[in-house]
């Protein structure tokens with residue numbers, strides 16, 4: 001299986017694994033009602049085969065399976081360890097969900113097999129997004145939908161300015177790029193989708209802010225994984241400084257954080 005450098009869960013330390021599973025769970029549940037509303041408006045079916053590429057521990061695949069109760073959901077991921085968590089935690093409650101190892105670039109799945117193909121927070125880690133889009137197109141039924149959900153750091157902001165947050169996010173952006181990832185993937189996806197042969201390419205953007213989820217959760221989902229990714233002791237110290245600077249700023253007045261989430265869709 002191709003090596004995944006930008007997100008390699010199997011190389012995290014034990015402590016980082018626990019923290020990352022918690023972060024993925026928070027990130028999956030905090031937004032789910034709004035996310036599901038967007039996904040149904042974009043064509044998520046309730047009685048057809050659905051594929052979740054880069055499903056990780058399966059929290060989202062489980063939500064897709066609950067909605068798509070008269071259909072089936074297949075979750076695919078390169079991380080055997082994350083798939084094990086999905087098998088242990090999510091699958092027992094969702095008989096219409098199955099998970100299997102596989103790579104976004106070459107899924108090994110049959111052509112034209114799925115009505116809806118979801119890709120959540122995986123494209124920012126792919127060094128060949130066009131190749132993955134071609135594969136997603138191949139496994140989607142003609143007329144079916146591929147949806148890529150991801151972020152773009154242009155829509156990541158905190159007010160008032162927290163210098164450690166800006167330094168930390170810039171460092172993380174460079175570290176992810178050095179590993180083949182791209183924190184500015186969302187702005188590129190519409191063009192990449194059109195080039196991969198999709199029709200009716202569209203973008204739906206929502207914002208997630210500290211007003212809805214609280215500043216602690218906002219900092220967790222926007223900085224948690226990045227310290228692991230930068231992978232130096234300094235990065236963890238810098239992340240702690242973000243928390244300290246936010247606390248100091250909150251003594252002067254409210255601190256607001258916002259991140260944009262983009263759903264880019266195309267019809268096969």
Ligand SMILES: C[S@@+](CC[C@H](N)C(=O)[O-])C[C@H]1O[C@@H](n2cnc3c(N)ncnc32)[C@H](O)[C@@H]1O
Pocket residue numbers: 004007009024028053054055056057059060076077078079082102103104105119120121122125126
């Ligand atoms: C940030 S996690 C997101 C997990 C899940 N989609 C969610 O939103 O909770 C990114 C996931 O993409 C997976 N991944 C990265 N590159 C991949 C590839 N080339 N093929 C399949 N999965 C990949 C990682 O193993 C990881 O589970």
